[in-house]
Amino acid sequence: MKIVVEAGIKKYFQMRKFKYQIWKKNALDTQEFILFDLLNTAKYTKFGKEFNFEEISDYEDFKKNVPISNYEEIYPYIQKMLDGEHDILWPGFTSFFSRSSGTTNDVSKYIPVSHDALYKNIYVAGKDIYTIFFDNYPDSDIFKNNGSVLSLGGSLSPVNEKGIRVGDVSAVMMSQLPKWAAKYRQPTLDIALMSEWKSKIPAILDDVKGKNITHILGVPTWFISLFEEAKKQNKTNTLQDIFPNIELFFHGAVAFEPYRQIFENLFPQKNMKYMEAYNASEGFFAIQDDPEKNGEMLLLTDHGIFYEFIKMDEYGMKNQTTINLSNISIGVDYAMIISTNAGLWRYDIGDTIQFTSVDPYRIKISGRTKHFINVFGEELMVGNTDAALSFVCKKHNVQIENYTAGPIFMNKQGKGGHEWIIEFKNDPQNLGDFIIDLDSELQNVNSDYKAKRQDDIALQCLKLHAVPAKTFMKWMEGRGKLGAQNKVPRLSNRRRFIEEILNIL
Secondary structure, X not given: OHHHHHHHHHHHHHHOHHHHHHHHHOHHHHHHHHHHHHHHHOOOOHHHHHOOHHHOOOHHHHHHHOOOEOHHHHHHHHHHHHOOOOOOOOOOOOOEEEEEOOOOOOOOEEEEEOHHHHHHHHHHHHHHHHHHHHHHOOOOOOOOOOOEEXXXXXXXXXXXXXXXXXXXXXXXXXXXXXXXHHOXXXXXXXXXXXXXHHHHHHHHHHHHOOOOEEEEEEOHHHHHHHHHHHHHHHOOOOOOOOOOOOOEEEEEOOOOHHHHHHHHHHOOOOOOEEEEEXXXXXXXXXXXXXXXXXXXXXXXXXXXXXEEEEEOOOOOOOOOOEEOHHHOOEOOOEEEEEEEOOOOOOEEEEXXXXXXXXXXXXXXXXXXXXXXXXXXXXXXXXXXXXXXXXHHHHHHOOOEEEEEEEEEOOOOOOOEEEEEEEEEOOOOOOHHHXXXXXXXXXXXXXXXXXXXXXXXXXXXXXXXXXXXXOHHHHHHHHOOOOOOOOOOOOEOOOOHHHHHHHHHO
8 A cells, every 4th residue: 555655746746747848838828817816806905995905907018007016115004014004015814934043033923924926936846846846757766665854954933922922934835735645744843943043953864764765855055064973973984874765955045056065965976966946935936847957946836926127227226127027038038026825915035147048947046136236337147156155166076064155345446355264174175276266257257247347446356264164053042043044145236244254263
């Protein structure tokens, strides 16, 4: 019977292929339906009444009636929902909120996670992960012999007597998984939801010992911490002996290329596969559907989210123009604006993306609207630094654990620059050559940086600090942000992060 059930799970996902292919080919029609389904569902909410959802007849009306908002602007509505009020941004009572620290400030954000968002966005996207996987690898069977996924998440806790719980979106998702799905997820829920990361790592390793872990899901940086401890406990340099049947890492949240070599060393088996996701507290947006296109992901257009885009050269201006999916161009940096089935309306999530294809609609993450360095007009974005760092690390045969960078403001002589902090997994043989090559590659990937670097007129060669192991972990712990859902801020227009880390040393 068990063999039949396991074969049935694989067959179920293989049969879903046709549904996934339909919305993949009909993205524009699907997006139009999603918009009006969202509006019709929420027209009697407080927000829907205030912005006349009933009178909206097309996309242009939607843009005229509903303003673009950031978290601060939509927070008064969220506060009412946290107080237990019904029918505010989305119909009914919202009992779960995803706590997001963001990456540029210390204020927690509370993002509503409605029942619809959980079941029509997050869980449907989860099914699509396996549908796409089995479509690409029909001979694999990661559920065979009680094959399970090892996933890392955060904690979940009640916030008031209204029955509202707040935590990382991964914790919300795990706590509400259907029983049949929870059976194939490790570790046990009580361990998965532990809040103290230092205790959580050994507890996870003890719990999964002897279990058939066939795939892992989560943020690369926190898996590295987990696996380093596993290597110490088992006195091995790879994880093939500990998890002999692993064949898939489904990763997201941070760019994977700077960490790819680390995981290829951890899992040297030839059949290891990697898939990328674009998911956040606000929703699940994209999944890598082509194994040959690293960094490119299929936009999820039938998952309860309506997408809009603003060209970054217009972003923040009074005359900025929003467009829907029908008017996008390939290779242009856009700020992504979302309206969701959790009640986020024309919400600026702070990410920038580029389209790499329109048939189907594929995207890659290019950076953050607030996560860049542009003190000298260089417009350096995370996509630039990730790409440059990945190239130079391969050239020097080194691996990194983490990095961040910020500005060195101009002195009296009009000289400025960028200051980097990198925690290497193995140090470069010649740090000076590494710095020169990194600075050169940044010029190759960003013409504005190259222009400012010309003859050292505005920008001098970057300054780099190689810091000891666990420096970033100590810093994140000191900020109260040690955990699987918290990400190291890569770039900042301020020096605060740089100075905090240097003070630790």
